[in-house]
Amino acid sequence: MDITIAIDAMGGDHGTRVTVPAAVAYLKKHPDDTVVLVGLPDAIEAELSKLGFADRTRLRIHATTEVVGMDESPQSALRGKKDSSMRVSINLVKNGEASACVSAGNTGALMATARYVLKTLPGIDRPAIASFLPTVNGQVCMLDLGANVDCTAEHLLQFALMGSTLVSALEHKEQPTVGLLNIGSEDIKGNEVVKQAAELLQASDLNFYGNVEGDDIFKGVTDVVVCDGFVGNVALKTAEGVAKMMGGFLKEGFSQNWFTKLGALVSMPVLKAFKHRLDHRRYNGASFLGLKGIVVKSHGSADSFAYLCAIERAAEEARGGMLNHISEHVEKWHHARQQTAGEAL
């Protein structure tokens, strides 16, 4: 299946300096796919000529005149910048010219614009942000990571359904296990929303594992971990903070004197493998799930390797037919629920 990816070339802290090399790298890896670079043509052309990439058979520039700032409010981006690289990238998905889009632009503006342009899938109340994190034995899909600060139990169920479908589409797992993030494994723990969500999940056709706690995320206890966006965002950033602190401690320790530097030298293969295993760039690319189109958000500070990973994620979602899978899953579930309600009458 040939994929066309729209890339918001201007988004992120580094704009075209990162997005254009990543797009070119993607094209070299995927000889059947096409990329549309959306943004200020001069900036894009300059970067392409720097890279010496002249082939235009699978690369197209879509000129726009505006750029959404990294600190710009969602309202300002949505109302004031109809010709922004961000907005037009999403438009290309909407009108079928692209299978998916990627942006490293600001999360609030991207979510608001994507939601406005693409709308949510039938049966989904709110889109959620999902990302993969490393675990001791692979990776885990966690959502929501910040789109929804207040959630109902029904929202959490919808997140579970979408996360489960994402893992199925990307990892080809039949029935991914779903954990509900809570503060204890017992059923009586947690707040009312989480308790109700556990009941809904139990009654659903998802492979519900039960409650999981913060440390279970990284043990790889389940394939999917579901929580509201406030808790998910705090957990994600806490994890990043601890990883950074520990990495810093190691670096500090190994660079103290000639003896510790010798240790680092001898341990180079171990330290390199350690760094690779936890390399957050490999996990770059958060999926906006629940929209009628595939939108992947790259970290604003991503380098071109990280950005390439985000493009890969978007392409995999398109190739895996994720949107259809979510729609089918939601429909099946609504149908089953209506039947149960009918029987109850």
Added chain:
Amino acid sequence: MDITIAIDAMGGDHGTRVTVPAAVAYLKKHPDDTVVLVGLPDAIEAELSKLGFADRTRLRIHATTEVVGMDESPQSALRGKKDSSMRVSINLVKNGEASACVSAGNTGALMATARYVLKTLPGIDRPAIASFLPTVNGQVCMLDLGANVDCTAEHLLQFALMGSTLVSALEHKEQPTVGLLNIGSEDIKGNEVVKQAAELLQASDLNFYGNVEGDDIFKGVTDVVVCDGFVGNVALKTAEGVAKMMGGFLKEGFSQNWFTKLGALVSMPVLKAFKHRLDHRRYNGASFLGLKGIVVKSHGSADSFAYLCAIERAAEEARGGMLNHISEHVEKWHHARQQTAGEAL
């Protein structure tokens, strides 16, 4: 100031095997303090004679007949076990025979019993669980870590006040900085409760820094980080999970073959210092704040070194006159608020 600490000798996964050696180690370090070991006398005596510790001038055994199970419900512990080592330890604080108590028993039962026996301080609606975590440049006091899953803005303000007082008492800082855990540093971010809490904190006499995010906890951005118990518990366990995973990756990497083992050998001082810096045992001892008495909860699986750290924490709180400080702080704040309300009329 001579301190008497009541120790729930039976609590925790290992009971007297951990609590008694830790108590003896504490007495050796603090020649003026006294310890009351509360629990089944035979088990305590057996452990003491194993240690060859016969001196009873500063060590007293307080016999009880019951033990609260690690999985026992708070209700069952509270109603059914009035002569448990946990309950009686708290009673000793209540009637002034001990300055503080320590237990590694189950958190729910300990909090319910402590709250029932000691009651909350005037002006404090709910007790909170506070603990210290390592940061890049020291440590941070975080609360609530799981006592309150649903909080109002007013509760978060009270937590801030108590956390700030705890840091003042233990670290002798004049005006500890307080951060409010949120999902963005901007004022508009977060849920309604957090936004209201920010306003209350801004208007208080606390040294309010503003919003902090998950990764800021470990950067040591503030001395105190405040959040509701659901978010705090998830963040704490997430941090533990990441630290454990990273430690495991390192261990695995260094034990792969003779070359990596050589690397570990040469790097021993660095790896040892790294382990020490993150040693969770040094941070053992969560304070139950807001009660009319000092109660410190040790991790259930603590070893005797970790348990000793929890006893030290309890003693420091008593020595620092923490309860008086909290009471004074709350009173001052209520007074200021009433004045403001009076002026507004």
